[in-house]
Structure formats: C-alpha cells, structure tokens
Amino acid sequence: MSDNHSHGPTGGSATAGHDDHDHHDIASHIKTYIGVFIALLVGTVITVSMYYVHFDSMALTIAIALFIASIKSFLVAAYFMHLISEKKAIYGILIISAIFFVALGGLTLWGMHDWPTGAEGKAMYVP
Amino acid sequence: MEIPYTDKPRPDTGLYNAKLGIWLFLASEIMLFGGLFSAYILLRVNAAEGVWPAVKLAWPHGLLNIPIGTFNTAVLITSSVTVVLAWASLKMNNFARFRMFMVITVFCALSFLGIKSYEYNEKFTHYELRLNDGKAYTGHLIVNGEHPGFWDFSKVYNLEQLKAKTNVTSIKFTADPEKAEGHGHGEAGAHEHKELDLKTDQIAHLDAFLPRNHTFFAIYFTITALHGLHVLGGALVLAYFAFPGAKLWKTHPEQFTNRIEVGGLFWHFVDLVWIFLFPVVYLL
Amino acid sequence: MIEFLLSKVGMRPGASAHAAEVDGLIFYVHLLMFVLFVGWLGFYLLALLKFRRAANPKADYVGVKGHLSTYLEVGVAVVEAVLLVGLAIPIWARAVDRMPTAADKPVEVQIMGMQFKWNAHLAGADGKWGKQDIKLASATNPYGLDGADAAAKDDVTCLLGEPFKLPVNRPVVCRISSMDVIHSFKLPDMRITQDAIPGMVVPAHFIPTKTGKFVIICAQLCGSGHANMRGDFEVVSQEEFDKWFAEKSKAGGGGGFE
Amino acid sequence: MSATHTSTLPQHGQGHSHSHDAHDHHEPNFWHKYVFSTDHKVIGVQYAMSALSFLFFGFLLMLCMRYQISHPGEAIPIVGSLMERVLGEAASGGKMSADLYNSFGAMHGNIMVFLAIVPLVFAAFGNYVVPLQIGAIDMAFPRVNMASYHCYWMGGVTWFTGFFLPGGAAKSGWTSYSPLATVAEFGHSFNGQTALLVGLVLLITSSLLGSANFIATVVQLRAHGMSWMRLPFFVWAQFVTAFLLLLAFPPLEAAGILQLMDNVFHTSFFLPTGLVVGGSQLPVSGGGSPLLWQHLFWFLGHPEVYVLVLPAFGIVAEVIANNTRKPLWGYKSMVYSVIAIGFLSFIVWAHHMYLTGMGTKISTFFQTTTMMISIPSVIILTALFISLWGGSIRFTVPMLFAVAFLPMFGIGGLTGLPLGFNASDIYLHDSYYVIGHFHYVVAPGTMFALFAGVYFWFPKATGRMMNEFLGKVHFWGSLVCMNMVFAPMFVQGFKGMSRRMSDGGAIYFGKDVAYGADPGVLKLNNMILASALLLFVFQLPFIFNFFWSIWNGRKVTSDNPWDATTLDWATPTPPPHGNFLKEPIVYRGPYEYSVPGASRDFTPQDQKDPKG
Numbered sequence A: 001m002s003d004n005h006s007h008g009p010t011g012g013s014a015t016a017g018h019d020d021h022d023h024h025d026i027a028s029h030i031k032t033y034i035g036v037f038i039a040l041l042v043g044t045v046i047t048v049s050m051y052y053v054h055f056d057s058m059a060l061t062i063a064i065a066l067f068i069a070s071i072k073s074f075l076v077a078a079y080f081m082h083l084i085s086e087k088k089a090i091y092g093i094l095i096i097s098a099i100f101f102v103a104l105g106g107l108t109l110w111g112m113h114d115w116p117t118g119a120e121g122k123a124m125y126v127p
Numbered sequence B: 001m002e003i004p005y006t007d008k009p010r011p012d013t014g015l016y017n018a019k020l021g022i023w024l025f026l027a028s029e030i031m032l033f034g035g036l037f038s039a040y041i042l043l044r045v046n047a048a049e050g051v052w053p054a055v056k057l058a059w060p061h062g063l064l065n066i067p068i069g070t071f072n073t074a075v076l077i078t079s080s081v082t083v084v085l086a087w088a089s090l091k092m093n094n095f096a097r098f099r100m101f102m103v104i105t106v107f108c109a110l111s112f113l114g115i116k117s118y119e120y121n122e123k124f125t126h127y128e129l130r131l132n133d134g135k136a137y138t139g140h141l142i143v144n145g146e147h148p149g150f151w152d153f154s155k156v157y158n159l160e161q162l163k164a165k166t167n168v169t170s171i172k173f174t175a176d177p178e179k180a181e182g183h184g185h186g187e188a189g190a191h192e193h194k195e196l197d198l199k200t201d202q203i204a205h206l207d208a209f210l211p212r213n214h215t216f217f218a219i220y221f222t223i224t225a226l227h228g229l230h231v232l233g234g235a236l237v238l239a240y241f242a243f244p245g246a247k248l249w250k251t252h253p254e255q256f257t258n259r260i261e262v263g264g265l266f267w268h269f270v271d272l273v274w275i276f277l278f279p280v281v282y283l284l
Numbered sequence C: 001m002i003e004f005l006l007s008k009v010g011m012r013p014g015a016s017a018h019a020a021e022v023d024g025l026i027f028y029v030h031l032l033m034f035v036l037f038v039g040w041l042g043f044y045l046l047a048l049l050k051f052r053r054a055a056n057p058k059a060d061y062v063g064v065k066g067h068l069s070t071y072l073e074v075g076v077a078v079v080e081a082v083l084l085v086g087l088a089i090p091i092w093a094r095a096v097d098r099m100p101t102a103a104d105k106p107v108e109v110q111i112m113g114m115q116f117k118w119n120a121h122l123a124g125a126d127g128k129w130g131k132q133d134i135k136l137a138s139a140t141n142p143y144g145l146d147g148a149d150a151a152a153k154d155d156v157t158c159l160l161g162e163p164f165k166l167p168v169n170r171p172v173v174c175r176i177s178s179m180d181v182i183h184s185f186k187l188p189d190m191r192i193t194q195d196a197i198p199g200m201v202v203p204a205h206f207i208p209t210k211t212g213k214f215v216i217i218c219a220q221l222c223g224s225g226h227a228n229m230r231g232d233f234e235v236v237s238q239e240e241f242d243k244w245f246a247e248k249s250k251a252g253g254g255g256g257f258e
Numbered sequence D: 001m002s003a004t005h006t007s008t009l010p011q012h013g014q015g016h017s018h019s020h021d022a023h024d025h026h027e028p029n030f031w032h033k034y035v036f037s038t039d040h041k042v043i044g045v046q047y048a049m050s051a052l053s054f055l056f057f058g059f060l061l062m063l064c065m066r067y068q069i070s071h072p073g074e075a076i077p078i079v080g081s082l083m084e085r086v087l088g089e090a091a092s093g094g095k096m097s098a099d100l101y102n103s104f105g106a107m108h109g110n111i112m113v114f115l116a117i118v119p120l121v122f123a124a125f126g127n128y129v130v131p132l133q134i135g136a137i138d139m140a141f142p143r144v145n146m147a148s149y150h151c152y153w154m155g156g157v158t159w160f161t162g163f164f165l166p167g168g169a170a171k172s173g174w175t176s177y178s179p180l181a182t183v184a185e186f187g188h189s190f191n192g193q194t195a196l197l198v199g200l201v202l203l204i205t206s207s208l209l210g211s212a213n214f215i216a217t218v219v220q221l222r223a224h225g226m227s228w229m230r231l232p233f234f235v236w237a238q239f240v241t242a243f244l245l246l247l248a249f250p251p252l253e254a255a256g257i258l259q260l261m262d263n264v265f266h267t268s269f270f271l272p273t274g275l276v277v278g279g280s281q282l283p284v285s286g287g288g289s290p291l292l293w294q295h296l297f298w299f300l301g302h303p304e305v306y307v308l309v310l311p312a313f314g315i316v317a318e319v320i321a322n323n324t325r326k327p328l329w330g331y332k333s334m335v336y337s338v339i340a341i342g343f344l345s346f347i348v349w350a351h352h353m354y355l356t357g358m359g360t361k362i363s364t365f366f367q368t369t370t371m372m373i374s375i376p377s378v379i380i381l382t383a384l385f386i387s388l389w390g391g392s393i394r395f396t397v398p399m400l401f402a403v404a405f406l407p408m409f410g411i412g413g414l415t416g417l418p419l420g421f422n423a424s425d426i427y428l429h430d431s432y433y434v435i436g437h438f439h440y441v442v443a444p445g446t447m448f449a450l451f452a453g454v455y456f457w458f459p460k461a462t463g464r465m466m467n468e469f470l471g472k473v474h475f476w477g478s479l480v481c482m483n484m485v486f487a488p489m490f491v492q493g494f495k496g497m498s499r500r501m502s503d504g505g506a507i508y509f510g511k512d513v514a515y516g517a518d519p520g521v522l523k524l525n526n527m528i529l530a531s532a533l534l535l536f537v538f539q540l541p542f543i544f545n546f547f548w549s550i551w552n553g554r555k556v557t558s559d560n561p562w563d564a565t566t567l568d569w570a571t572p573t574p575p576p577h578g579n580f581l582k583e584p585i586v587y588r589g590p591y592e593y594s595v596p597g598a599s600r601d602f603t604p605q606d607q608k609d610p611k612g
C-alpha cells in the first residue's frame, strides 16, 4: 500500500471522492441496476426450469446450477456492491478470505478422503 | 473532536471508515457461511446410502417447495435492487424516492420472512413414516382427527411421543404420491394421495421433517435460520435508516449516504448467500 | 546409542519393529533442537553479558552486519526438510499407511473402544468373523455379535478390558473403532496411536518384537472414566498364542453375551 | 507536507452528537465513564482488569487440578470445603470427582485462551496502545469497540453459569470434541456445554467486532507520515492478529452453532450413524461426522495459538528496542515474517489430527506446512536475539520479562517440531509432552510478554511507576517456578504419561506396573504441585505491586519515562480523551535509538530534527 506521504497534494480536497458521481453518472448507473435485476430474475428462472427439465447426470445438474449461481453472485457483487470499481484494499481483503474459504473446504474434504489403506469411513460393524 | 474519515474517504486508501469496516465484516461472514457450506458439502458427500428410505436416497432432496422458494428468491432479488436504488436516490438528492425504495426493501424483507415461516410450518407438519414391514412414506399425520401443527408444538409427534399418549392407538396418514426413483421432483406431477389407517404398533419410525430427523433437514434449517436472522437484522437496520435514523440526512448528508451504502452492502451480501443457498438446498 | 540416550530422558524402550524408526526421528529432531538451543543460548547469554549497560554504555546504531543469520535460517530449513523427506514421510508411508498383505499372514484384531473399556475381537478357528448387527449391540455385546450365526460361535472375544494375547514377531493389524465417543488406542511401547472414532474403522499395524505384558492407554478424553480406561495385552510366543487362541475359540460363542 | 495534515482534523466543528464519538461537555457519570465508555483507553483498561482476573481464576482452577493429580481421591485442603458448598455433589467431601476434574480442565483451557490471554494480549494492549502508537485519537468505531467489550463480558458470564447447571460446566476439554461434547449430558439440553457454546458465540462476536475495528483503525487512522514501514512492530503484530481473528473465528462460530443444534435440538451434525452409549442406541438420526468438528475447530485452533503469541512478539520487540537503546535488527524481515506466519497459520491445522487416521498424502501436506511455519518464527526470534548484540542493555523489569521470553518461547517452539512430524507425533501425541510444549509458549512465553507489557505501559496509563524491587521478585520467582512446573512435563511425556488424567496417571504407573512404565513419573507430579504453589506465592508481589502502585507508586517526571521513540509516549500522562495535544506528524521509523549525531540516544518518531 502506498506511502502516506504521497497523498500530500490531494489531502486537503478529500471531498472530491464523492462528487465525482454526478447526477448524470448515477442515472446511467440506475439503468445498469435495472439490467442486472432482470438478468438475476432470468438466471433464477433458468436454474429452476433446468431442474424440471431433468438432466440424467446429477453432476451436470450441479455444475450448471452452481455456474448460474456464480454468475448471479458476480452480477450482484460487481454492480450492486460496486466491486467492479472498488479500491485495492477491499480486493485484498476479499481475495484473502476467498483463499482461506477454499482452503477450509478443500483441505477438509481432502482430509476426509485420504485415509490409511484399509480404513473404512462409513460402517462401524464390519464383518 | 471527531474521528476522521467518517464521511470523506482517506486520500491514500480511497475509503471512508465504515466502508472498510463493512467489507471486513463481510469477509468474516464469508468465512462463517463458508464454514457452513463446507459442512454441508462434507456431510452430503459422506452421506450413507439408505439412511432415508422414504425417498430411497442417501440425501433426501426435492422435498422442499420449489415454486415458493423461487418466488422468495425473486422477492429477495427485488429487495436487493431497491436498496441500491434507494442509495442512488440519495445520491441524486431525492429523499422522498429514497424513502419509498427503502420501504419497499423492508417490505420485501418481511415478506421473505413471512413466506419462510410458512415453509417452516409446512415442514414441521410433514412426516416421514416407516412401517415394520419396511414400507416407507412421507405425508401428513392425522391424530384423533386433527393435523398436528407447528404453532402448537405440543402436537408435533415422533413415535415415542405418540406412544406415550395413552388415548392414541391408531392414526391416519395421508401419504404423498410416489416419486420417481432416483430423482425427486418436488411437488411436480401430482398423483393421488393414499390414505393409510395404521395401528401405532405397526410403525417402526415416525417423525416430522424436523432438524433431528435427518442431517439434510438439520443443515437446511440451520443455514436458512441463520440466513433468516441476517434478513431480520438487516430489515431492522434498514427500517431504522428509513425512519428515525433519517434525521442524519439533514445534518450530515454525506455520512447518511455512506450509511445507506454500508447497509446496502450488507443487504446485498444476504442476497448473495441466498443465491447459493436456493439451488443448493432446494434443487440439488 | 539412540535408544540409550532416549532412555536417559525417560523414553520407554520400544517393543515393535518400527519403534526404532520412530525413535530415530524423535532423536534426530531433538538433536536439531538441542544444537539450535545451545547455540542460541550461548549467543544470547554472551550478548546479555557483553552488552549490559555497565559494560557498554553506548549502543551501536547498526549492530550485527553480515548474513550469518540468513545462512543459519536456511540451515534450519534444510535440516527440517531432510528430516521431513528422509524420515517422517517414509516412516508414515511404511509404518502407518501400507498394510500387511495376506501373504504376511497378519493377526487381525477388531478393537472397539467404549466408555470406559477396550474390547478385542478375533475371528475364530474358522477364520471367519461372526455376523454383526448394530441392533444387537449392548453394553455386554459391544460388537453386536449375532450368537445364532455359525461363524460367530468360535469367535474369540476379550470384552470389557479382558486382556488379550498376541504372537511375537508376526504382523498384527488392529481395526479400530468405537461405539460411543472418540477414544484413542495408544500402545506406547509399540509406538502405535490411532484414534478410535465412532462411525468409522481405521486400521493400525505393527510387529511386536518383545514378549511381555503391555498396556493400552486411552489417549483421548472420553468422559469421567477416561483416566481408568486402561487396557492390557500380552505378547507371547507363537505356541503359547496358538494354545490360548484354541482355548478361547473353543469356549466359543464369543463369550460374554448370550 | 506540512500544509496537508489538516485533513485529519475535525471536520465538523459544530460538534453534533451524531458522530460516533458522542461526548458531551458535562462531567460524565460513573456509568458513562467506566461501563459505557467509548474511549479506547478506558476499554483497554477494562479489558485488562477483567482478563487479569480471569487469568488468576484460570490459575486457581489449575491449582485444584494439580492437587488432585498428586493426591487422587483426597480432599483438597482449604478450598475443598468451599468447593463443596458452591458446586455441591461434584465436590462432595471436598474431593474432586473425575467429572469435576474434566470440567475444571476444560474451563481452564477455555478461560485461559478465550477469556484471559487473547483479551489481554489483543484487546487490552491492542486497545490501549495501538491508537496511541499510530497517532490516532481513538479507534475507528468507538461504539463498536464498547459493544465488543460488552459481548466479551456476556460471554464470560455465560460460561460461568455453566458451573451451576445440571452436570456442571463443560467437561469435554477445551477442544469440545464431538460426540463426547453432545453425549456427556445427553439428558439435559441446557448443560454446561450448551453454556460454553452460547458463550463462545458471544465471544466470537466480540472478537469479530474488535478485529474489524483494529484493522480499520490501522488502515484509516494512521497519523501523517506514519507509513506502513514506519509502524511499530507491535502494531504490525496486532494488525496480522486481527486478520487471524477475523477470518479464523467464523468457522468455529459455524461449528459452535452446529454443535449447539446437536445439543439442543438433537440433530446429528457430528454424530455418526450407530452410536451405542451405555448399552443402548442413541436416539438420533446419525449421518454426521465427528471429524468435521475437529476440522472446523482446528481451523480456528491453530491460528488461535498465533493470536496468543504474535502480539506477545510485538510487546517483546517494543521493550527490547527500548531497553537495548538501538533499532530492532531486521525490522523488515520481521514484518514479512509476521505476515507469512499469518498466512501459513491457516493451512497447518490438521497437525493436531495426525492420529485420527491420515493417509500419507494429506499428512505430508500438513507436516510440510507445519515445518514451513516454523521458519518465520525462527526468523523473528533470531532478529530479536541479534537486536541484543551491540546494545546498551538496561535490565529494567519489563526488559527482564522480555528477555526471558526469548529462550522460553524458544523451548516451546522447538518442542513443537517433534510434534509437527507425524511419525514422532505417534508417540508424543496427547501426552504431557504436548502440555509442556504449549505451556512453554503460552505461560513463560506469552504471559511473560504480558507482564513485560504491564510493567512497561503502566506509567503511561497511571502516571506512576511500578515498584522495581517487587517486580524483580516477581520475575525471578516466576521464571524459576514456571520452569519447574513445565520442564518435568517433557519427561512425563517421554515416559508416556497421557494428558487429561484425573488421577495423574496412577492407573498406568502406580499399581501393577506394566512393561516400560516407570512409577517415578508420579513423583514428578508432587514436584510440579509444589512448584505451582510456589508460583502462586510469587504472584502475590505482583498483585500487591499492581494495586499499590496505582495510588502510591513513584510519580513519573516526564511523559516519556523510558526515553522511548514511539508515539504512545508523545501523549500527556495519562493520555486525555483524544490522546494528543496536537496532531502528531511522523518523520521517521519507529526505533531510532542511538542515531549517530543525534542529540540524545533516542529520536522520537514525531521529532523533526534529530539534533533538536
């Protein structure tokens, strides 16, 4: 992160930070919001109808459903939450927590599937 | 003396305090729900065959009410767009429109919770039944001519509790239509409901769709309840901003706008969790 | 040598084939620790003495120059890597992960932890495990053995802490589970520890090399009787084991349940 | 540069009470001043006082346990009858039942970790010192800060109710492994374990509020010129610690909620199919996984131990730099090491689970990361050692504790290595060797750093010094006794003595001694008991010193009694609300001691000209 010294010249005019969204800007944002809203509804409809269409492969169903969910969540995060134009610090925090989330889930899952040879993970009353 | 950067961003980070604060909080929320989702995946992957004979699946699914769940998803999405529109209205100095959108948001939130409690009730009065001869059903229980209900919790029975009632020796059971094997299809394709008359000593197992019944219900109720608490908390905060908290708009408009943005970020996150939760518990 | 030094710090003598490997690792790690500790301690004490205010009233702004510490840190990393790759991983792969095959003619024992006793179960003279069903499981029949099953009739069971016997110099495979809470099946002298986890069966194997009486420690907190959950077993010669086995098998029915 | 620093000055001079920092101009009453204060210094002191009390209480629990270990089945003198009166049947006749032993053990671990050390080292010192050191007027969210303290108290109180619930306080170890945690008091849904879990959720909430606040404060409220590489090392340590708390705690919260469901609503998240308890099948659906709990627990558990020790590194670094009168050696590499530890600590957790049954691949992964994480620890410790070289060391009381921290943590850290290799852990797992390992890092380790911090910052908080002589008695007594308590545990561990034994291992080493067992191990128990009692005695000078000095200690003659360089000493003593009389500007790094050519042997960060 940048050295505090460097902000010297702008320090006095911190107000700039908010006024750069002028009304015109916001009006175009609103169009985006509505667009995203529609996309989200469409995504929901696709996910649900896919369920009724009934693919043979469960894995495929899961993959598609999660794919659509990821797109939807990207839209929400990027546009509603303005992540698309967010500051570096925020990206940093999110990337760190994403990494740890993946580590938690991934390593746990791996840990629960790598046993010494001959271990049986499910039944207690082995014959 | 006031804390700096509550309204203006700090030049070198480009952030005002609360924005950084809420994102940090959301990062921890990612790990909280991340932990729960990891638990879900693990339990599901490790689920043993035949634990839930009624649907002939290791992991019962397709038991939730999909049309209602879809509708609720739409409700939540709507509230998400209205909250960002509320913020945009403030940015455009239109307080009246801000308040309108905020009211819609809170209304959506409350509807979501109302619908969710309807669904909960539906599950708490839905039963899983296994007979001594190995047959298994899901359906509704009728004891002494009445459906036990959630709101009167003393009437939600499992087998032991039923047997403990001395005046009950037999029950009626409205079985759900048979489902296609392998892939439950929710409420789709209604066939006729079978009515069973049973003596209590024919029954091997009887329990409502409660958390204790199966790990699926356990995780479903736990995650959705936690999510519901987030919805409730968010609704309270947003309602506060819409009315009593709105005083700040007069004195510190920028700080107030920031608060709305921060509240909105939380609200979108709640929506985000649902975007994953819905397909995962309802559809898969 | 290693054994002698370890015994000086109180370490129990090992009694299984892989004990020497485990002890070797323990020894080399402690050697590394010892060298580091003594080296650092020397430097540290010298620094404290030499640079106390009375001896050195004016501090030096720069202090130590050069890269000695970097070499040292790299050195520590290298030694750790050597221990890891050279000892720890192979020992685990061999002593824990790779099971004896049927060709090794292992003795197989089911071990079941329960509050607060150890149970052991061997297939009887017919070499077949009796039928087991959880519905039959009880405090006195922890394996849920079906007494009506023919294969169960000659099973050897040592229930509720009854000591069992194992033959010396033959691979032993313990299939470890629990019926209530997590216990840990620890044979300190055999250098074996494996948690007994309900809902799953995890094997542990070793080759006892010394005869005598040994203990099983429950090394996982399991409730009020945790401290009392001692188990005992005896490693005996093959002949003695055969004799014991035949007697127990004939007594039959698994004993201890109806 | 000088024209710009106005932007941190108050922006709304009108003083509307809407700001976070609502403080009116009337004399605040007792409640506002001490209970509902939003001042970071008051909150820091509140945390310190509460946590020190909990620390003391945790120690008392352990004294009872050590007595029971040495004298199984005998009544505990003096406190026995009191225990019987308070706890009833579990302590009948003044004797400790095995259940009570387990309760005390679990509560000792939990209290020490979650109510004593973390709140002390992170919340108390962090709250008091971090805003001062970065030149801020308060934390970024003062009211959140207050809420954090209140959650902490509620969590603590909830835990204590556990002692009076049916079945007594939680008794399944601080690790609360399922199924034991659920099965132990299956009959009562609201038992000690439930109280523990509810309290845990509150404590986690408290930590989350606190850690988000810390991060925001450090990122947003640094004074002008306080760039990242000019932060005192203590601030860096707290900053990384805050991230550990922020991201590692939530999975435990998730796990806690799931276990709460298991306990109260009889779900089966952590209960596998087919549990037979006491001869009959447990009436639950099954289908859960006990190991899932362990993964979620240790995902917190390991980062948590670095939460215990990183701030301690920070305190020790401050004290050492100040008392050697020279800059920290290798400041930058220390900073990078702290960050590396922070990252790595999230991916080593399963080294606590080697013996649950692990294949070669996964255990190789975890032992590799475990070995990797020991390297940055070595780097930090080495840098601190080397910092001593060339110094002009003053052995003040804080310095004694800080200097003793180094070898003590060294012993604890080094003994972590044989535990970190899975193959040697086979023998050492769950033995007293482990107890020895981690007490060396937390007791003579972290706790010494804490004592150093108390003696060091006491004059800033109170305007008076603590007594030097009593301090030295406290130090030497603690140093010797701590070692006499914990060093024998390594020997016991080698002899195969298991932890959590309410009879101190008598059944394995007493009567009917089996192959390899050495009854001498039981004699060590007596020695440990004696040393622990002596350790208790040596805390009395500290407690006396602490309270006596608040009112009667020698008054400090300057705001900077230790001639230190960091901004915390640039405030009035004690610092008023708002901390600094004028906004500080930082011109240099944190440890400019003995700068060649400077007028004094220290050049504070906010002094413009070294010669001035």
Ligand code: HEA
Pocket (backbone or CB within 6 Å): C036, C037, C038, C039, C040, C041, C044, D175, D305, D306, D308, D309, D351, D352, D370, D371, D373, D374, D375, D377, D378, D381, D406, D407, D408, D409, D410, D411, D412, D413, D414, D416, D417, D419, D420, D421, D425, D428, D429, D430, D434, D437, D438, D441, D442, D446
């Ligand atoms: C502050 C707390 C803390 C710290 C810092 C550590 C640090 C380490 N720990 Fe420890 N650990 C615990 C607290 C801590 N631990 C606790 C509480 C438990 C038990 C939990 C329970 O089961 O209840 C535990 C248990 C534990 C286990 C599980 C044991 C078992 O149950 O079988 C393992 C295994 O790998 C382990 C490893 C390590 C390692 C490799 C480090 C490394 O990070 C250490 C790195 C440090 C060094 C390598 C030292 C460097 C310094 C020098 C070299 C200087 C020497 C100085 C002089 C000579 C003057 N620890």
Ligand code: HEA
Pocket (backbone or CB within 6 Å): D049, D052, D053, D055, D056, D059, D062, D066, D105, D106, D108, D109, D110, D112, D113, D117, D172, D173, D174, D175, D308, D435, D439, D442, D443, D444, D447, D485, D499, D500, D501, D502, D532, D535, D539, D542, D543, D546
């Ligand atoms: C941070 C953590 C921490 C700390 C500091 C300690 C400190 C101590 N611990 Fe603890 N301990 C644990 C964490 C900790 N412990 C954990 C996690 C376990 C595992 C539990 C389990 O099995 O689940 C454990 C288990 C444990 C055991 C094993 C029990 C068993 O397995 O059966 C033993 C045995 O001797 C022990 C002893 C001690 C002793 C003698 C101290 C001493 O060092 C205590 C010293 C304390 C003081 C000296 C008090 C100082 C305070 C003051 C002077 C107050 C001043 C007040 C004011 C000024 C207001 N501990």
Ligand code: CUA
Pocket (backbone or CB within 6 Å): C113, C114, C115, C116, C182, C183, C184, C218, C219, C220, C221, C222, C223, C225, C226, C227, C229
């Ligand atoms: Cu069984 Cu401890």
Ligand SMILES: [Cu+2]
Pocket (backbone or CB within 6 Å): D301, D302, D305, D348, D349, D351, D352
């Ligand atoms: Cu660890």
